[in-house]
Amino acid sequence: MDFRAFPTLTELDERLPVYLVSVGHWDHQEPTYRANGHPDYQWLQTVSGRGKLQSGDREWTILPGQGFCLYPHEPHAYFALEENWDVYWISFRGSLASPLLQRTGLAGTGVYHVTEPERIASLIGEIYKTTQSSKDYGGIDYSQLLYTLLLELMKTTAPGSQAAEWGYARLRPVLQYMERHYDRPVTIKELADYIAVTPQYLCQLFKRALHMRPMEYMNRERINRSKELMFQEGGIRLYEVAERVGFESASYYSSVFKRLEGMSPDQFKRIHGLK
Missing domain, CATH: 1.10.10.60 (Homeodomain-like)
Structure with missing residues (x-):
């Protein structure tokens, strides 16, 4: 089932070290071409199917269970190589977004192996559910879950083709x-x-x-x-x-x-x- 949410951001939310901009899931990820990149940091977690990511002069094939990170304002394109490319995604900003990604090992736009992809997809789904229920402290709640997601990525991601060897x-x-x-x-x-x-x-x-x-x-x-x-x-x-x-x-x-x-x-x- 497809879903997406774009929570309303307050000035208080935008002062948080990391804050949620959007979250969603596509049963079949459509081709995406961005000549000027995207304004936010993004993590996209594949569940099934294969895709391809292009950025600059680099190109990656994205396998089931892998994820890919997109840094702001970097031109890129990604598209399915199979009919059903199932992808969870999340976009975020904040003063600590870049340092946290660097600490996590997600040092730039690219494809990363994930040792527990189901856990990452589940966390993104949980963040979406929170956007549908939490209103009083929404931005803080989203930020807390987003921070948990980034810490989980720190434990379970690795670049290149050495998934089980890292982390x-x-x-x-x-x-x-x-x-x-x-x-x-x-x-x-x-x-x-x-x-x-x-x-x-x-x-x-x-x-x-x-x-x-x-x-x-x-x-x-x-x-x-x-x-x-x-x-x-x-x-x-x-x-x-x-x-x-x-x-x-x-x-x-x-x-x-x-x-x-x-x-x-x-x-x-x-x-x-x-x-």
């Missing part, structure tokens, strides 16, 4: 392994072997999905566990904390804690009233 889904087993073994030394090779990739490729996955290296993530996990320990066992000594969360020495633990938290472990204990 949180690929790293989830490694992150769970880290959570189970934070209390002992763990090497990058050990983590890479766990999901049968090279250490170099593991670092690429971490950089793409989390914007940090594996050991930096591991240290953050250890520091968080150390804070839990300090609350659970108020009288625990610093060297005991360091040892139980996998640091080789209390001094190294303290330096990592200060770098990540902006204060020493002792300062952390004092501001939280711990002995």
Whole structure:
């Protein structure tokens, strides 16, 4: 079933960091040609069928489950390659629209793989339903759901042809392994072997999905566990904390804690009233 909504925007809405301009769904996406581009940021999520996107001198074939991002004022065209091209779409603006897309990895107009396309389509549908029911705080409600959608895209999208290789889904087993073994030394090779990739490729996955290296993530996990320990066992000594969360020495633990938290472990204990 086709649907579309263009919520009335107030001045308050337009001050939100991201705000909804339009949302909809086409059972059969019609050919679209825009010589001057579109004024808004757009995300279009395919459900079934195949299409083609052209922008500048680039061209992409859009497969079922993939999505494509359109940046404002960039000339483009897209059209179906099969009779029924089923597409959900959303348009938005706001001062944080570009930074959020950049953080999500949607760095420009193009086609992106989505590991959970049904979830993205469902969220767009939910935003549409909200436009039909929420009036008192409409713009804020739409913005909240739109932000959720962008965060979901951050976890599930990747450029090029490596859908299953990128994103949180690929790293989830490694992150769970880290959570189970934070209390002992763990090497990058050990983590890479766990999901049968090279250490170099593991670092690429971490950089793409989390914007940090594996050991930096591991240290953050250890520091968080150390804070839990300090609350659970108020009288625990610093060297005991360091040892139980996998640091080789209390001094190294303290330096990592200060770098990540902006204060020493002792300062952390004092501001939280711990002995």
